[in-house]
Amino acid sequence: MSVNWFKYSSPQTFFPLAGKLALGFGALALVACAIGLYLGFFVAPTDAQQGESYRIIFIHVPAAWMSMFLYVVMAFWAGLGLAFNTRLSGMMASAIAPTGALFTFIALWTGSFWGKPTWGTWWVWDARLTSELILLFLYFGFMALQAAIDDPRRADKAGALLALVGVVNVPIIYFSVKWWNTLHQGASVSLTKSPTMATTMLTAMLIMTFGFWFYGIAAVLLRARCIMLERERGSDWAAQYARGYARTAA
Amino acid sequence: MIAALRCVIFRDLLLAARRNSDVLTVMLFFVIVVSLFPLGIGPEPKLLRTVAPGVLWVAALLASMLALNRMFAADHADGTLEQMMLGATPLGLVVAAKVFAHWLVTGLPLVLISPVLAIQFDLPRELFGVLVLSLALGTPVLSLIGAIGAALTLGLRGAGALLSLLVLPLYVPVLIIGAGAADAAASGLGGNAQLLLLGAMLIFAGAFAPWAAAAALRISVE
Numbered sequence: 001m002s003v004n005w006f007k008y009s010s011p012q013t014f015f016p017l018a019g020k021l022a023l024g025f026g027a028l029a030l031v032a033c034a035i036g037l038y039l040g041f042f043v044a045p046t047d048a049q050q051g052e053s054y055r056i057i058f059i060h061v062p063a064a065w066m067s068m069f070l071y072v073v074m075a076f077w078a079g080l081g082l083a084f085n086t087r088l089s090g091m092m093a094s095a096i097a098p099t100g101a102l103f104t105f106i107a108l109w110t111g112s113f114w115g116k117p118t119w120g121t122w123w124v125w126d127a128r129l130t131s132e133l134i135l136l137f138l139y140f141g142f143m144a145l146q147a148a149i150d151d152p153r154r155a156d157k158a159g160a161l162l163a164l165v166g167v168v169n170v171p172i173i174y175f176s177v178k179w180w181n182t183l184h185q186g187a188s189v190s191l192t193k194s195p196t197m198a199t200t201m202l203t204a205m206l207i208m209t210f211g212f213w214f215y216g217i218a219a220v221l222l223r224a225r226c227i228m229l230e231r232e233r234g235s236d237w238a239a240q241y242a243r244g245y246a247r248t249a250a
Numbered sequence: 251m252i253a254a255l256r257c258v259i260f261r262d263l264l265l266a267a268r269r270n271s272d273v274l275t276v277m278l279f280f281v282i283v284v285s286l287f288p289l290g291i292g293p294e295p296k297l298l299r300t301v302a303p304g305v306l307w308v309a310a311l312l313a314s315m316l317a318l319n320r321m322f323a324a325d326h327a328d329g330t331l332e333q334m335m336l337g338a339t340p341l342g343l344v345v346a347a348k349v350f351a352h353w354l355v356t357g358l359p360l361v362l363i364s365p366v367l368a369i370q371f372d373l374p375r376e377l378f379g380v381l382v383l384s385l386a387l388g389t390p391v392l393s394l395i396g397a398i399g400a401a402l403t404l405g406l407r408g409a410g411a412l413l414s415l416l417v418l419p420l421y422v423p424v425l426i427i428g429a430g431a432a433d434a435a436a437s438g439l440g441g442n443a444q445l446l447l448l449g450a451m452l453i454f455a456g457a458f459a460p461w462a463a464a465a466a467l468r469i470s471v472e
Contacts, residue, residue, distance in 0.1 A: 137419040144415050148406045157469040158402045162416060165398055165462055169420050176423035180430060 009086045011228040012237045018221040018228075026218035032211030039204035053117040056110050062209040064107035064128075066216055067135060068170075070100035074142075075167035078160030088224075090156025091231065093163060094146055095224040099216050101139035108132055127178035134173050138166045152231055254339040255347040262351035265324070272320060277359045280313040284367045295372050302371035303381055303432035307388075310360050311421055314389055315414055317356040318396040321348065322404050322467065332471060341467065346460035349390075349397045357389035377432050380441040384431035387448040391424050394452075394459035401466035424451060 008014045040058030047054040074096040081089030111129060112122045123129065142159055149155035232238045266273055287305045288298055325331040334344050364385055365378050373381065399417035403409040431444035 134419045134422055137415070141416040141419060144412055145402060148403070148408060148412050154469060154472070158466065161398075161462065161466050161469065162402060165420065168458075169423070172423045173419070176426045180426040 006086075009084075009088050011088055011091070011232050012235070014088055015225060015228050015237070015241070018225050022218045022221035022225070025214040025221070029211050029214035029218055032207050032214060036204050036208035036211050039200060040208065044200045044204050045198055050118055053114065056114045058204055058208050060107060060110040060114060061205055062212045063103045063110065064132065065209060066212045067100055067104035067107050067132065069213075070096055070103060070216060071135060071138070071163075071170065072167060074100060075163040078163040081156055082160045082164070087156075087231075088228075090152075090160060091224050091227045092220070093159060094143075094156070095220045095227055096216075097139055097143050097146075097159075098223065099219045101136060101143065103212070103216070104132060104136040104139060108136065127174070127180075130177045131170075131174045134177070135170065138170070142166070251339055251343070254337070255343055258334075258344055258347040259351045259354075262348055263354065266351070266355040272317075273355050273359065276313050276317045276356045277363060279316055280309050280360050281363065281367065283309040283312060285370070288371070298371045299373060300436075302368055302373045303377075303384075303436075304429045305371070306364055306367060306381065306385070307425055307429040310364070310385060310389060311392060311418075311425055313360055314357055314392045315396060315417060315421075317352070318393075318400045318413055318417065319410055321352050321397060321400045323400075326404055326471070331467065335468065335471065341464040342461040345397060345401075345463045345467070346456070349393050349460060349463075352397075353390045353393040357393055361385045361389060373432075374436070377435050380435040380445070381432045383445055384428045384441065384448060387445060387452055388424050388428035391448070391451050391455045392421060394455040394463075395420050395424075397463040398459055398466055401463045401470060404467065404470040424448070427451070 008017055036058060041055055044055070044058075046052055074093050077089045077092040077096065080086065081093060108129070111132070115124065116122050142162055145162055146155045146159045149158055229238055229241070233242075284305055287301070287309075291297065291301070322331060325334070335341055337344070361382060364382055368378055368381055396413075396417050399413050399420075402416065403413045406412060427444050427447050431441035431448070433441075434444055435441040
């Protein structure tokens with residue numbers, strides 16, 4: 001049996017699928033976040049050293065994981081687009097960038113909320129914080145480059161190349177920042193807190209991670225649908241969809 | 251092929267020599283930015299001594315970024331770039347030659363003038379060697395990484411600001427390790443590790459960045 005791997009690589013066939021998937025993953029995200037937040041905020045025990053303020057990790061850590069994961073996924077789609085010259089890959093990469101930037105921002109923001117009560121400061125030039133900040137700049141650079149190019153094909157390819165260069169650089173940036181940090185301040189602040197984590201905490205965090213993951217998938221697919229419609233507005237299927245939408249609206 | 255590359259290098263150097271104001275602008279920018287720092291943070295010699303490597307590095311980074319716009323723009327405007335793409339010499343090698351010429355014109359002067367500026371900051375004499383060496387190894391990396399950004403933003407509106415947004419985050423490791431070399435030497439650790447890392451970065455960037463920039467040029471010009 002041969003599988004047609006490229007069946008859904010065309011916007012026409014992927015568009016309806018993306019709609020259904022976005023709905024499904026959106027619902028899953030809602031459920032997972034509800035359970036995760038309930039477990040994290042009401043069931044998980046209070047931390048012995050940090051009190052209640054530690055509870056922000058149920059948002060912070062999954063957001064930080066997703067911010068890095070999404071950059072790799074974006075680079076994956078970008079590389080696929082460059083290798084196979086498929087239109088959809090570039091659209092996926094541009095759809096991922098804002099969600100990735102959002103998670104990066106959430107991770108930084110919640111991290112600073114955590115840092116104030118725990119470390120007594122909103123911001124330290126810790127290796128993880130600094131590399132997360134630079135990751136945010138990388139997302140912004142990607143989005144700015146794509147926004148500056150009018151031709152969507154060129155925007156996709158240029159963005160793809162930048163994402164690939166970025167993904168090679170992310171580990172180098174992380175290690176250089178880490179090294180710089182240890183060189184400058186010694187081990188003043190360490191993010192690795194309690195060595196053993198209560199099982200409920202871990203469960204809640206993992207459920208939240210899946211919640212964020214599913215939210216990311218849903219948001220990216222919805223955004224990809226918008227990009228598809230915008231770019232394919234000259235095609236028949238997009239016109240048909242728009243007509244059908246107008247009819248149901250009327 | 252070697253002849254073609256030599257030709258590219260000499261041509262770019264000749265063009266730069268004919269329009270030497272471009273080169274001087276970059277160098278003056280470097281000098282002025284460095285001179286602004288004591289005015290901003292105060293003339294305390296002890297403070298200046300500690301910040302000197304960092305200031306020189308940040309200024310060199312900004313100055314080399316300022317010059318990136320011109321790396322491909324003129325060749326793109328008059329069609330030379332397209333001829334280079336059609337030519338028999340692999341585009342990656344042509345780009346490498348152009349980056350080298352660009353560095354000779356915009357990076358090397360910064361390296362050469364940096365000891366003078368370091369004197370202004372009262373940097374201890376024994377650190378001069380490490381500082382100059384770190385800049386000599388690091389500024390070519392900046393030019394190589396910058397070439398990718400310059401190629402990606404070729405012909406775009408607002409290319410200058412966009413270029414800085416793309417390139418500056420990628421410059422971070424070079425800045426950290428470059429400025430760290432003199433710092434480590436000052437603290438008695440010796441800057442060898444940083445210099446070796448900078449050398450490794452130079453080799454890595456020298457091997458891959460020209461090809462990435464060549465791919466970016468093809469995307470931009472097609």
